[in-house]
Amino acid sequence: MKTIITLLTILISVSSYSQTNNFKKVTDTKVIVAKLNEASKSTKTIDSNFKQYKHLDILKDDILSTGHFSFQANDKVRWEYTLPYKYIIIMNGSSMWINDGNKTKKYDTNSNKIFKEINDLMIGMLQGKILESDKFELEFYQNKNEVLAKLTPKSGNMKEFLSTMNLYFDKKDYNISKIIMDETSGDYTKIVFTDRKINKELPNSIFLVQ
DSSP states (O other), rough: HHHHHHHHHHHHOOOOSOOOTTEEESSOOHHHHHHHHHHHHHHHHHEEEEEEEEEEETTTOOOEEEEEOOOOOOEEEEEEEESSSSSEEEETTOOOOOOOSSSSEEGGGGHHHHHHHHHHHHHHHTTTTTGGOOOOEEEEEOOOOOEEEEEEEEEHHHHHEEEEEEEETTTTOOEEEEEEEEEESOEEEEEEEEEEESOOOOOGGSSSSS
């Protein structure tokens, strides 16, 4: 149970403030959807640093974590937390490895419904497939620099802990730059990707447990 809570914490992002400030709702979404699909198809890898801000109402200050993120199409993801603690999550096909700095555990996502949903959620966000999911109500907003895809879960396990999920795409390349989600509890986390490199060659070894 601790592992599942940790994973949900990692994947859930901000925020209780209005995410649509300075954004205007898009009524004709065809152009935006086409650009997002084009970017998704042409993106083979993503290599990026990230900062994660975890907000808990019981704490005065947000908890800041930093690390490195790597993605390789179609189903390889690596989250490596470096500060304030070392923690690695690797998703490769139906396999998931979690290293907490002391030991490594392997999971088969196909045999665990929650892990499968987490894996599908993450891959879906990175490949844009989640925008086609029938599990969410979808609205688009935009400003000069970004496109915001606001997803609201319709039902199921996701709705129990997630009220909205917000994906921000940079208009320079229409790749994801920030993930923002509201938890039903009112707490939130924010993950911001920085120094993103698209289609950089990545060694397969980083998606395997050494």
